[in-house]
Amino acid sequence: MSATPERGSTGTAVDVVVVGAGFAGLSAAERLAGEGRSVLVVEGRDRVGGRSLSGEVAGVRVDLGATWVARRHTAVRDLASRVGCSTTGQFDQGRNVLWMAGRRRTYSGTVPKVSPAALVDMARVQTALNKLVASVDVDAAWESPGAGRLDAVSFGEWLDRKNALPSTRALMTVVSKVQWGCTPGDVSLLHALRYIRAAGGIDHMLDVEGGQQQDRFVETTQEIAKRLADRLGDSVRLATPVRRIAQDGHGVTVGTDFGEVHARYAIVTAPPAHRADIEFDPALPEQAEGLSRTWRMGVLSKAFAAYEEPFWRAGGLSGEALTDTGTVFITFDVSPSPGGPGVLMAFCDPRVFDGFDPEARRGRVIRQLVDLYGPRAGTPIDYTDHCWGSEPFAPGGPNPAVAPFATVSYGKALTEPHGRIHWAGTETAGEWAGTMNGAVLTGQRAAERVAALLSRDVREGAPR
Ligand SMILES: Cc1cc2nc3c(=O)[nH]c(=O)nc-3n(C[C@H](O)[C@H](O)[C@H](O)COP(=O)(O)OP(=O)(O)OC[C@H]3O[C@@H](n4cnc5c(N)ncnc54)[C@H](O)[C@@H]3O)c2cc1C
CATH class of the missing domain: 3.50.50.60 (FAD/NAD(P)-binding domain)
Known part of the structure; x- marks a missing residue:
């Protein structure tokens, strides 16, 4: 090199x-x-x-960008083993924390069991979404049946039309922020459907065990x-x-x-x-030019707090949390071993994160971790973060946040030489x-x- x-x-x-x-x-x-x-x-x-970048917290190497690999991601797994890198399972034993509408609860499984009505609504919206996902041609979404109609609304507008309950909307907002680096109102429904289809469906996209968050790479x-x-x-x-x-x-x-x-x-x-x-x-050509002008990158930020040990595990918690309040909206346990250090990875909303100085960003994250995991979260031994929207060259990620109309109008130019x-x-x-x-x-x-x-x-x- x-x-x-x-x-x-x-x-x-x-x-x-x-x-x-x-x-x-x-x-x-x-x-x-x-x-x-x-x-x-x-x-x-x-x-x-x-968009893959290693960082370090308390001497532990962490992924500031791309992290997880599914079982079915055989191409990157093959590459990793060719160069001598190995995987470890994403820790997800114990109960997850949910902080929604100002209330803290714990739950198990991928979807929070907030109330029977919320569960029914989530299932209803997921069924409707799955039906649309199945109609999308993953190689040429712009030529799928009804593509023009699906690309004329945002994912958020579609949730409105479905009268999604606030709990369903909150989960879909987390999905949108993690996948496209934007809120559901900023991404075309067709673009969202294409990515969900590409990810093997909404369940595969969201799941740890057997899903896209199945494993991490030990070496980053x-x-x-x-x-x-x-x-x-x-x-x-x-x-x-x-x-x-x-x-x-x-x-x-x-x-x-x-x-x-x-x-x-x-x-x-x-x-x-x-x-x-x-x-x-x-x-x-005009279509390729339009593609590069309209397929703007979404933005996402990540923070890591390290502790002497993964103390939340002793309390029966997995380190996974979902929240609709504040800067952090999702956390995972990426500790290297049960003996410590304990490392929590937090996805942060760039709109209320990137503009602050490093000390203020740290304060915002740690305060929220205290809400989620209790007072011990208030005294980390180390902290680091990364704002993908602030990268000096080729900023943004994880993925483009493509607004309505831009997939049908310009999608074909993605691959046309x-x-x-x-x-x-x-x-x-x-x-x-x-x-x-x-x-x-x-x-x-x-x-x-x-x-x-x-x-x-x-x-x-x-x-x-
Ligand atoms: C926060 C975050 C979390 C993610 N989590 C996951 C995950 O858990 N699992 C997963 O599979 N994926 C994840 N991703 C997505 C994953 O990182 C990308 O899909 C993948 O790395 C894209 O690889 P690429 O080679 O296509 O593009 P890139 O990694 O973007 O590479 C393109 C390269 O081109 C360079 N470049 C651009 N313009 C020019 C130019 N004019 N001249 C020279 N060089 C140029 C850029 O600097 C860059 O290095 C995540 C991404 C982010 C940001």
């Missing part, structure tokens, strides 16, 4: 240039290098991993990316934002602050919103869009497509 490129290091020529060193870009490069193609990954940040998710990048060696160039991609009948020229890279093809893995930061020559430029990245996945697994699959697929084109060029005697 070359970390500090020198200005003026121009003229590199490879078969394929890959933009972005997240899971998609590194997987594309691994596949291409494995097929004997020369490849260069150009990454704008000074690190690999994209960014470590997987780092080890893969180490294998790729000098084929990964960091701190090199791509500013411009020009193409003609023979190849592409990628412009960076440190010179140009020439290649036969490019694979761009930046999320759609960040494609807009690159100048394309010739310009992107622009001449010699091919697209990858988790947003372009069908199944597993929005996850590391989806990212790996799209990188591998784009690499295979481009490798086939390179072979065709050789057969047809295209000049090199």
Whole structure:
């Protein structure tokens, strides 16, 4: 990996240039290098991993970005085992805490059993949602039956039309904040349905045991990316934002602050919103341009509080909490072992978090953890947090918060190549869009497509 490129290091020529060193870009490069193609990954940040980033609290490595992997996420699991990373089950034994409408209760299972009426309402709304989810084509949501109608309302408006009870709405708001980094009113119903379908349905999306929160990686998710990048060696160039991609009948020229890279093809893995930061020559067609202008990134923040031990477990609590009040809206126990340290991971609402200074952010989180887990939560031995909306380069995550009308109008442009430029990245996945697994699959697929084109060029005697 070359970390500090020198200005003026121009003229590199490879078969394929890959933009972005997240899971998609590194997987594309691994596949291409494995097929004997020369490849260069150009990454704008000074690190690999994209939306996967390791942090540390009380000496424990934690995931500031992507964390969990489902059993069915076989592509990222295979990658992790190739580079020697292993999984551990997400702890979920004991009762969960619910803080809703100013009242604290505990419950077991995924869905809080607030009252019989609330349970019935949740089941009713989930059934209606599942029916719509089943109607969506995960590879081309914009061509699904009734796509125009489903894309004309927000998820929040749909909940209004269904007369969802406040308890159902509160749970769906948590889902929306975690998945799309926005409230249900800010995301198109069709976009939400596409992501729920891609996640294997609402139950698989929400569940720990047997669901998307089944396991975590012991070494952290960014470590997987780092080890893969180490294998790729000098084929990964960091701190090199791509500013411009020009193409003609023979190849592409990628412009960076440190010179140009020439290649036969490019694979761009930046999320759609960040494609807009690159100048394309010739310009992107109208639909692709619309995609990058409208598929804005959602935002989410995470905080970690560490204690001598996971004291909540002794009180029969799992460390999982749901709340509709304040900054923190969901917590999980990510302690490395029962002996300690105990680590609580809290998802925070950026609207009432990111604008504060670090000390104020810490105060807000710890006060809420005291409400949820009692006075012992008030004296952590360490604390850290991360605001994805404040990243200096390629900010946002976990996923795009796509407003009504933008999926039907522009969704097709997610994967449609622009001449010699091919697209990858988790947003372009069908199944597993929005996850590391989806990212790996799209990188591998784009690499295979481009490798086939390179072979065709050789057969047809295209000049090199
Ligand atoms: C808080 C949070 C929690 C998450 N939790 C989970 C989880 O539990 N499980 C899960 O599976 N997924 C989770 N995700 C989602 C997961 O991180 C992503 O789906 C996945 O990492 C996307 O990989 P990618 O390669 O497609 O995109 P990215 O990781 O975004 O990589 C794209 C790369 O392109 C680079 N780039 C962009 N523009 C340019 C440019 N012009 N020039 C050069 N480089 C550029 C970016 O810097 C970035 O490194 C989470 C994400 C966040 C933020």
